[in-house]
Amino acid sequence: MTTSALLRPAARRDWEKRGIAIPGLIRNGNFYFTELKAFANGLFDAWGGLDLDFLDRKFQSGWISPRIPDGANFSAHSLIHGKVISGSWSHDSNSLHQRLVNDLQSLNPGQQDLIDFEGEDVEIKEGVRYAKYGWIRTTPQRKHQSEKCPLGETRYAFIRQKGQVYLVPLCIYADGLIDVHPIFGEEKLVDLHELQRMLESNELCYAVDDHTSIEIDSLGRFEVSGVHPCVYSSEDFMSEIEDSILKLNGVPGSIHHCLLVHQEYQKNQTPENKERLKQAYEAIPEHKRMYAGDMDSKDGPIRRIIYGDQDSDYDF
Template sequence: MKLFSKIFNSGRASDPGALTRITRTEVLEGFAIPGIINNMQYHFTNLQVYSDGLIYCWEMVDLAMFKQKLDQGWVVTAIPDGAAISIFGLGHWYIEQGVWLHTKATLYQYVYALVKQLNPALENLQNCHGSSTRKVGNINVAKHSIPDAKPFYLDNPGTVFPDRIHGAQFHCFYRDTDTKTYLAQLSLYESGRIEITNLPGQKVFSFEDIRELVDKKTITTTLDPGETVTILNLGSFKIVSGAGVDILDKLNELTDKFRELNGQENSITKCARIFEAYKATPTLQLKNELKEAYEAVPEHQRMFVGNMDTKDYEVRQVIYGDSIKKEWQEAYGFPYPYADMPKPVDE
């Protein structure tokens, strides 16, 4: 007590010295629910609702700001007939005969109810005070970073402290036993456990089951004109036209992620590694290895073998030559902006 009094009751400011700066990481549970973002086109997305009252709708907002996003038309509850729905990693379809379940008011009430389910006392809710950014010097930075949301299941759920087993998530279409086609979420775990959700009832499979489900077209990326798609708790619509990624590419993407979850190199990482090796030592052997690695990447993911700017243009220039420059100019209308890739020294 004497030491406490000496430090805190001395009547003068105390110098704490050079203290160690620390941070802590806290796990917050939430729900991923189907939603639509209206940003030049209509994007299907998972709205992420967390127990502290934050909602991710392409930025982290509190409940009051989420209501503003609804009022401003950033988050919408319907897609007009004749417009298209874009689903990242899956495809793009024009729709008609949409039947939508929510108004702005009921979607807000649904999200609020989920927060309350996660946090019954509504304790310690986040308040962004009307802005998702803060000023650091002359730069606006996000108050809350983009969450790396991952699905999980509980291992040994009957124990006091069950382990959370995290996985990876994908969108797919699932033709259920009720004859309806659902826009579903597929969660994949390192054990090979597969969960299909956003259905009337969760389905659980093993990784070995996936090929059979694909062959039976139970899991698909291809929709027929006139086929009705149901998005649970959001609405339904009929397909007019459009296209999805090739189902075999999607299957390869799942296989890639399964390898990654089990500590193995995926096809994108392998391609990027060989590309760096080629740039350091451009040989014909590495060029051939790069071609093989690049063409093993699922087609809809090949843009990720480079950085955000170059995408896969530099890799393709190495493999396929200067025709890539012409392709760029025809697509964008100005000269190819990236550095020439070295030719193999032994070609």
């Protein structure tokens, strides 16, 4: 099982930062592949922070799921959408729940100083309700290098190994190495050159054909139909990985750079600045361009500047 370090300013002790990530599914209308995380201080992450009590509630409500029913819609963020037509699963709710509890036990055998929400997962600040623990920032950790491991982040992809297609979280590190091993807890580090070679040889891919058998290590195996990929080219996929490495090193990524150029254009609307904006926008991987804006208008304002009104909207 991969480990993750919890990076929170409020963390008071080193062991509070240690965590374990396992594969899981969130049912929020559709079923979404994710990493479920357990931390040594009793905090769990399933698209938001949970204590032991709320972890149990999320399993009972079906928010955390061990499997995808046949015929249900499935999604892996920034990778694919599709429908599961058949599946074979390793867990039921009880066993997946117990696996997370066991992970906590391995991280904190004495069960000391565990976080307790005291029955409420929200708190009120100035009359507004906030989740006690919302988005939890984590970084993957390399095997045998937990103390000085470079910062990292994950993005989903498919790895082909011995004839089987695995859905995996790639671990991308600030030093330019990427963990492409399909088995949780194992490791195979490659550089960008090798990652490009894997894409070209189809060992690594960002889309699969209908009726492909997909395995998620220790969770199950299933087939999908009606597959809709989210990434449109290998160039876009590699650009996104390179963008991640830049951001992990504190360098603005392509989206942030585009927004800065957009601000400059708004101040000084010259043909030269419009061309700079066009270049900055088109440098963003196509599947990420919608994020060059706010949640409502997305990249519409920038597209209208560059291409005119006839090419400013997406169909969602």
